[in-house]
Amino acid sequence: MKEMVIQTNRLTKKYKGQTAVRDISINVEKGKIYGLLGRNGAGKTTIMKMILGLTTVTSGEIKVFNEKLKGNESSIYPRIGAIIETPGFYPNLTGTENLKIFAKLRGMTREDGIKHALEVVNLPYKDKKLFSNYSLGMKQRLGIANAIMHEPELLILDEPTNGLDPIGIAEMRSFIRKLSEERGITILISSHILSEIDQLADTIGIIHKGVLLEESSREELEKRNRKYISLEISNASKAINILEEKLHLSDYEVEEDTKIRVYDLEVSMAGINKLLVSAGIEVSELHLCHESLEDYFKKITGGEGIA
Numbered sequence: 001m002k003e004m005v006i007q008t009n010r011l012t013k014k015y016k017g018q019t020a021v022r023d024i025s026i027n028v029e030k031g032k033i034y035g036l037l038g039r040n041g042a043g044k045t046t047i048m049k050m051i052l053g054l055t056t057v058t059s060g061e062i063k064v065f066n067e068k069l070k071g072n073e074s075s076i077y078p079r080i081g082a083i084i085e086t087p088g089f090y091p092n093l094t095g096t097e098n099l100k101i102f103a104k105l106r107g108m109t110r111e112d113g114i115k116h117a118l119e120v121v122n123l124p125y126k127d128k129k130l131f132s133n134y135s136l137g138m139k140q141r142l143g144i145a146n147a148i149m150h151e152p153e154l155l156i157l158d159e160p161t162n163g164l165d166p167i168g169i170a171e172m173r174s175f176i177r178k179l180s181e182e183r184g185i186t187i188l189i190s191s192h193i194l195s196e197i198d199q200l201a202d203t204i205g206i207i208h209k210g211v212l213l214e215e216s217s218r219e220e221l222e223k224r225n226r227k228y229i230s231l232e233i234s235n236a237s238k239a240i241n242i243l244e245e246k247l248h249l250s251d252y253e254v255e256e257d258t259k260i261r262v263y264d265l266e267v268s269m270a271g272i273n274k275l276l277v278s279a280g281i282e283v284s285e286l287h288l289c290h291e292s293l294e295d296y297f298k299k300i301t302g303g304e305g306i307a
């Protein structure tokens, strides 16, 4: 049996009669990175806020560490670290001073937690630089340090790479991976950027308009991404006629007037080429492709896609 760290059961949130999250049941496995993927307004932050008790639950249930959250908040929350909105750091203090204040508020007594957390995110300990002079990347990293300094077992990160440049994004990804691999922390992360979730998450939950469309492991998703032959030709409808008649093709999709995807991989690419060319159709491209995760999401979100 897989051990779950978060399980929600038909979790629902309504804001003044408007449903922001509807009947969402997610399962976050211990030690794994779970990526919530969805467009702006999909409901990602609302789900995280409900788990963290920052907004009320309209209906449904949340279990964390195998216990009902309701009634067990005081034993569960100390085991969680989170970044939801930018934590209110003091601009006139240094990073280390800021963390000391937050540590005190949480009743943390050991200072090596702060030192260690700063090490993980590559920020200097007891540096003189004030928070107000930090770059956005440094601010986000301090946010992570703040979330991990009490050594939580579960980390909840709402769009931790928002606003970062590509190098900042790559760095953030490596910290998150490090926390997962080296410390075995379970991580729930959200993003509206597909490639980000794709590169990090072991399990992906796709949220669209408040509904969980799918929850799959990376392997399951990869299996579902079909292979196909991509054809670029001078005339798609003429080509289709020939392919249907001579090769009895039926599993294909016309993308544009000049582009076809053939999912039937029994036929040889050389055979297709020869046939079309001999019928006077120009073949400008012919190659084997893998349907991307993005294609897949477009399909299940009804063509809207994610990022």
Ligand SMILES: Nc1ncnc2c1ncn2[C@@H]1O[C@H](COP(=O)(O)OP(=O)(O)OP(=O)(O)O)[C@@H](O)[C@H]1O
Binding pocket: 015, 019, 020, 038, 039, 040, 041, 042, 043, 044, 045, 046, 047, 192
């Ligand atoms: N406090 C609130 N009052 C009323 N409606 C809200 C409130 N917070 C969120 N909503 C609505 O709930 C829905 C889900 O919002 P949420 O912030 O959870 O989405 P999200 O997936 O985090 O989006 P984003 O990618 O923009 O952060 C949206 O329609 C939003 O307008």
Ligand SMILES: [Mg+2]
Binding pocket: 044, 045, 046, 158
């Ligand atoms: Mg959000």
